[in-house]
Amino acid sequence: MKIAFTAKGTTWDSMMDPRFGRTEFFLVYDDETDEFTQFDNRDVEGVAHGAGPQTAQKLFELNPGLLITGNGPGGNAATVLERAGIKIYIGAGEMTVKEAYEAYKKNELKEF
Amino acid sequence: MKEIVVISGKGGTGKTSVTASFAYLGGEETVVADCDVDAADMHLLLQPDFSKAEDFYSGEVAIINQDECIKCGKCAEVCRFDAIPIIDTQYIVQPLDCEGCGYCARVCPTNAITNESQNVGQWYISNIKTGSVMVHAKLAIGADNSGKLVAKVKNEAKLLAKNRNSDFIIIDGSPGVGCPVVSSLSGANFVVLVTEPSVSGLHDLKRVYKLVKKFNIKAGCIINKFDINENVTKEIGEFLKKENIAHISNLPYDDNFTKAMTVGQTIVEFDKGQLQTILTESWSKVKQLTINN
Amino acid sequence: MKIAIASGKGGTGKTTLATNLASYLAEKEEVVLTDLDVEEPNSGLFINADLVKKEDKFKMIPEWIEDKCTLCGICQKVCNFHAVIQLGTQILVFPELCHSCYACSELCPTDALPMIPQKMGELSHYHRNKLTFIESRLEIGQEQAVPLISQTLDYVDRHFPNEIIKLYDAPPGTSCPVIEATKDADFVILVTEPTPFGLHDLKLAVETMKELKKETGVVVNRFGIGNDDVLRYCKEENIPILAKIPNSRKIAELYSSGELIYRKLPEVKQQLDGIIEHIL
Numbered sequence: 001m002k003i004a005f006t007a008k009g010t011t012w013d014s015m016m017d018p019r020f021g022r023t024e025f026f027l028v029y030d031d032e033t034d035e036f037t038q039f040d041n042r043d044v045e046g047v048a049h050g051a052g053p054q055t056a057q058k059l060f061e062l063n064p065g066l067l068i069t070g071n072g073p074g075g076n077a078a079t080v081l082e083r084a085g086i087k088i089y090i091g092a093g094e095m096t097v098k099e100a101y102e103a104y105k106k107n108e109l110k111e112f
Numbered sequence: 113m114k115e116i117v118v119i120s121g122k123g124g125t126g127k128t129s130v131t132a133s134f135a136y137l138g139g140e141e142t143v144v145a146d147c148d149v150d151a152a153d154m155h156l157l158l159q160p161d162f163s164k165a166e167d168f169y170s171g172e173v174a175i176i177n178q179d180e181c182i183k184c185g186k187c188a189e190v191c192r193f194d195a196i197p198i199i200d201t202q203y204i205v206q207p208l209d210c211e212g213c214g215y216c217a218r219v220c221p222t223n224a225i226t227n228e229s230q231n232v233g234q235w236y237i238s239n240i241k242t243g244s245v246m247v248h249a250k251l252a253i254g255a256d257n258s259g260k261l262v263a264k265v266k267n268e269a270k271l272l273a274k275n276r277n278s279d280f281i282i283i284d285g286s287p288g289v290g291c292p293v294v295s296s297l298s299g300a301n302f303v304v305l306v307t308e309p310s311v312s313g314l315h316d317l318k319r320v321y322k323l324v325k326k327f328n329i330k331a332g333c334i335i336n337k338f339d340i341n342e343n344v345t346k347e348i349g350e351f352l353k354k355e356n357i358a359h360i361s362n363l364p365y366d367d368n369f370t371k372a373m374t375v376g377q378t379i380v381e382f383d384k385g386q387l388q389t390i391l392t393e394s395w396s397k398v399k400q401l402t403i404n405n
Numbered sequence: 406m407k408i409a410i411a412s413g414k415g416g417t418g419k420t421t422l423a424t425n426l427a428s429y430l431a432e433k434e435e436v437v438l439t440d441l442d443v444e445e446p447n448s449g450l451f452i453n454a455d456l457v458k459k460e461d462k463f464k465m466i467p468e469w470i471e472d473k474c475t476l477c478g479i480c481q482k483v484c485n486f487h488a489v490i491q492l493g494t495q496i497l498v499f500p501e502l503c504h505s506c507y508a509c510s511e512l513c514p515t516d517a518l519p520m521i522p523q524k525m526g527e528l529s530h531y532h533r534n535k536l537t538f539i540e541s542r543l544e545i546g547q548e549q550a551v552p553l554i555s556q557t558l559d560y561v562d563r564h565f566p567n568e569i570i571k572l573y574d575a576p577p578g579t580s581c582p583v584i585e586a587t588k589d590a591d592f593v594i595l596v597t598e599p600t601p602f603g604l605h606d607l608k609l610a611v612e613t614m615k616e617l618k619k620e621t622g623v624v625v626n627r628f629g630i631g632n633d634d635v636l637r638y639c640k641e642e643n644i645p646i647l648a649k650i651p652n653s654r655k656i657a658e659l660y661s662s663g664e665l666i667y668r669k670l671p672e673v674k675q676q677l678d679g680i681i682e683h684i685l
């Protein structure tokens with residue numbers, strides 16, 4: 001399954017980005033193929049309104065099974081993710097991506 | 113790094129004076145952001161040096177190239193904002209009415225309409241007298257205070273705080289309950305509500321708190337001029353209890369609020385008496401509540 | 406006659422002036438007071454009148470009809486506000502981001518996005534003796550005040566003839582909502598206080614009204630605090646000072662309980678007379 005992270009950098013040691021809509025990067029890890037990919041989301045900084053839904057739309061195209069993030073998406077983005085059937089785990093805002101993945105594996109993250 | 117936002121709903125409750133005092137008490141460790149971009153006042157108390165200034169563009173406005181316009185009137189017909197009247201036989205877009213939806217440009221048969229990004233103000237990074245830095249802005253007249261300039265001010269403040277390894281960002285939030293406040297609140301760790309015991313103060317406090325609740329952010333409240341109306345102060349106290357909002361402090365009605373402002377000082381610099389004591393204690397409490405959160 | 410009461414800074418006494426002036430005028434003639442500060446409407450707290458009518462105010466937003474949609478993607482492309490998003494085989498609409506420009510709806514080749522009304526706020530109409538009071542209130546979570554202000558102005562125009570005195574309590578600041586609230590006014594009263602904050606924000610308000618080519622006058626509230634810079638500025642700019650309402654704890658106390666101050670304080674009445682004389 002593909003797992004997406006909101007992150008401030010592009011490596012396993014990068015800090016998570018607690019925000020969803022305005023996250024700087026998405027990192028996607030496929031635990032079946034061990035593939036790790038990065039997507040830049042920084043162009044969303046220039047968006048006044050609707051950053052959440054737009055980011056959610058991008059995430060949808062990456063087609064992950066679940067998302068690990070910090071604060072959890074706002075109402076609009078949550079709607080999009082729900083329609084897209086992406087499960088959301090929150091509370092990893094202050095961790096590195098690696099720590100966030102391990103916390104998820106140990107069932108330490110809350111489902112949104 | 114923690115983000116503390118000060119808001120009030122209603123204007124004139126002393127929000128900016130309280131925020132500036134916190135900024136002063138926070139000293140070098142605290143980056144300041146003035147997100148009240150429509151009527152930014154905090155610079156009057158913190159003596160910024162405007163060391164960096166940049167224009168800010170947001171949204172679009174339609175412009176009709178008269179040489180290519182065949183005066184078919186399609187643009188005016190589709191415009192839901194009545195922003196394209198005929199002036200001296202020419203179709204001319206009124207920038208103050210244009211929403212920047214771009215519909216007119218899409219239906220123009222001769223592609224005579226372009227959308228240009230709109231200069232909606234300026235933003236600044238300044239060194240201030242607290243030994244720290246401040247990000248502030250000035251919205252252009254009649255510009256759409258969409259919250260984007262607010263978001264820009266906040267993001268720049270965050271970057272600075274990160275680079276300086278600051279403990280706190282203190283943000284003077286916008287009034288009202290619309291887009292700019294929404295932008296000031298997003299991502300905050302703690303909200304300080306500054307209110308006054310008047311029927312309007314309480315009314316607006318309740319309205320703006322509804323919004324804070326939507327963001328799920330912990331809040332505390334300072335009642336300014338609490339002795340103006342003991343009954344309403346009591347009512348506010350009950351509201352805070354019911355909503356589980358920390359009651360940080362009560363400030364008395366005191367002319368030093370205005371006197372400090374008149375000489376361009378924060379209250380904690382000017383007043384050596386009770387206001388200074390209460391505000392100093394309040395800032396400690398706010399920090400504590402923010403960290404424990 | 407349309408008179409707007411505005412201020413750059415919030416909390417300078419705009420609502421106090423609007424409600425006192427309206428009530429005082431209504432002792433002699435018909436007056437309509439409209440609260441256009443739809444984000445934080447407060448005038449109603451000071452007005453005792455009976456509800457005549459309440460109506461919901463709507464903005465138009467697109468609604469997706471799946472059966473008609475061919476998923477061509479035009480709607481998403483033409484929306485400058487990111488309010489319409491195509492997600493796989495679905496179209497999602499985000500009402501609070503929508504500016505009701507109709508582009509998606511009218512440019513849709515298969516009419517799959519008809520515009521439907523969505524509640525954005527509520528207008529209330531009150532009346533007692535000679536005073537009519539209109540108030541609109543934006544729903545929490547709705548982000549755009551301008552459409553509601555504009556519909557409220559329409560309501561007042563439709564229901565009351567031009568000869569009646571109409572007072573408008575405008576929102577604070579200098580951005581879109583203020584422009585909308587003042588653009589049809591014959592005269593704009595700017596309320597300020599004699600402090601550095603007051604002066605700074607008054608300057609912004611004056612600039613804004615110059616841009617709109619409005620005739621203005623200034624009311625200095627809490628006169629006696631701060632300094633003389635506001636008076637000096639008005640003189641330089643040739644803006645008449647219509648009234649100086651004294652700073653007093655008594656006024657603050659009356660205001661805090663939702664009471665009208667001119668009824669208790671003759672000196673305030675005198676100041677109101679000065680305003681009326683100048684404008685009417």
